[in-house]
Structures are given as C-alpha cells and as structure tokens.
Amino acid sequence: MLLGIAINGWMLVAGGAAIFLLMVFQVLQGLRKIKFKGKLHLQVHKASAYALLGITVFHALAALAFLGII
Numbered sequence: 001m002l003l004g005i006a007i008n009g010w011m012l013v014a015g016g017a018a019i020f021l022l023m024v025f026q027v028l029q030g031l032r033k034i035k036f037k038g039k040l041h042l043q044v045h046k047a048s049a050y051a052l053l054g055i056t057v058f059h060a061l062a063a064l065a066f067l068g069i070i
Helices: 009-030 039-068
Strands: none
Touching: 009 039
C-alpha cells in the first residue's frame, strides 16, 4: 500500500502509459507541432512539465513499493 492505495501491476502499466502520453504532449509542444500563441504557450508548457514531474515521482514511488524496495 502506498498512500492508502493497494498497488497492482496493471496500475503501474497504466501509470507508465500516462507518463508516456504526457511526454509525447510535452515534446510536441516544445517542437511547436501543437501550437499555442504568446504567453499561453509558455504557461501550458510549464504546467504540463510540472504535471509530468509529479506523475513521474508518484509512479517511481509506486513501482518501488510494488517491488518491495521501500
């Protein structure tokens, strides 16, 4: 259990898929394939980067707990 949530293997797979999709979105924003204009682009890019960081940290903690390391 991590933060009161029982962790299963499928949860880690779903988390990894979500992180991957966020990384693709972040890269497409950085390459300006997904276009935002002006300050909005920078704000969306920053917000998605912080979301990616938060989800990545939670995913790493969940994986370590699932493997019994922590």
